[in-house]
Every structure is written in structure tokens, then in C-alpha cells.
Amino acid sequence: MNRRNLPEKHSEADIRLMRQGDWKILADNKMTTFELYNLRQDTGEKHNLAESEPRRLAAMKKKLMKLHAEIEAEGPKWGRE
Numbered sequence: 001m002n003r004r005n006l007p008e009k010h011s012e013a014d015i016r017l018m019r020q021g022d023w024k025i026l027a028d029n030k031m032t033t034f035e036l037y038n039l040r041q042d043t044g045e046k047h048n049l050a051e052s053e054p055r056r057l058a059a060m061k062k063k064l065m066k067l068h069a070e071i072e073a074e075g076p077k078w079g080r081e
Helices: 054-074
Strands: 015-020 023-028 034-038
Touching: 015 054, 023 054, 034 054
Parallel strands: none
Antiparallel strands: 015 023, 023 034
16 A cells, blocks of 8 residues: 555554545554545545545544544553553
8 A cells, every 4th residue: 555645664553544435534553644535436545635625534533533542442451551
């Protein structure tokens, strides 16, 4: 996977992602860099729509961060103590 804003060399553990209908949001591990794709129109994920769809990005970013926080709260505690 070659992303413009995410590191080229990464493992699946280095990114966070969520799909909502035709839309997919990706974030780096620190949740500071985000990318947004419309999978119906861009199955190859070549056109990052984060800048042209700021409302959708904000809504999906908020939902992804909430989901990530819930997963972290439920997950194992190793390395967090």
C-alpha cells in the first residue's frame, strides 16, 4: 500500500482504518495524519479526498478516534503500565 501521507513502509499495526458505506478513512498510528477515500469511485485508493471533503473527514475522524479509544480501553494492558 503506497499512501501519499502515510509512511510507505509500514505494517498493518502502523495504521488505523475504518469503513463507513462507500467511504474509508485511514490514519497513522499516532492518529495525526488522515486520508479519506470514496471506494465506489476510487477502488484503487489513489485520490485522497481529505482536503476536498472536510466535513466528512471531520465526522469520520471523530468516529474513528472514539472507536479506537473504546478498543484501547477493552484491550490488554501490557505496555501501558
